[in-house]
Amino acid sequence: MLVQQLIEAEVAPAIYKLGITDTEINIDSIEENANASLSLAQQARRNINIFTQNLDSELYDNADFVMALSQLALRDNRTIIRILVHDSMQAIKKEHRLLNLARSMQGSVFIRNPSRLYQHIRSSYMVADSLGYIYRNRPHRHNYDATVNFMSPRRAATLDENFMEVWEQSTVDRDIKRLYI
Secondary structure (H helix, E strand, O other): OHHHHHHHHHHOOOOOOOOOOOOOEEEOOHHHHHHHHHHHHHHOOOEEEEEEOOOOHHHHOOHHHHHHHHHHHHHOOOOEEEEEEOOOHHHHHOOOHHHHHHHHOOOOEEEEEOOHHHOOOOOEEEEEOOOEEEEEOOOEOOEOOEEEEOOOHHHHHHHHHHHHHHHHOOEEOHHHHHHHO
């Protein structure tokens, strides 16, 4: 359902608008997750925070998503795109596009690992401009159940607060750092 609505949104863009559309949407497929993530990224104007287990290649390793983040970072030098990833090894092996973006935009795109204190967190989410979000409670290869809302500042703020708590205790990903050298 969301896939079709997001396709229709390209023709009639008023369907889901970041900062305007306050509707909680339940989705459950790779395609819906990828389209919702892309739509949030394309509409973001200030920042994006992503908390992921392994950089979710099926969602974030595509040219359109990386282009949306790149355009966001280029739009304003105060833009910050933060990514927390538990395990980046698979992404490094596959030469994930987000790694190349972080390497080329080191002043705007940052990738870190959560400290051991937060290794128990298994959810995955993305927050755009502290307004909209996509949230997966139990992400894994065959579970794409997620909640999306393009205008939920209270829930987005809670996710951002949780994200920043982890971010403040996080470390630079050593394996990714080796790629930069």
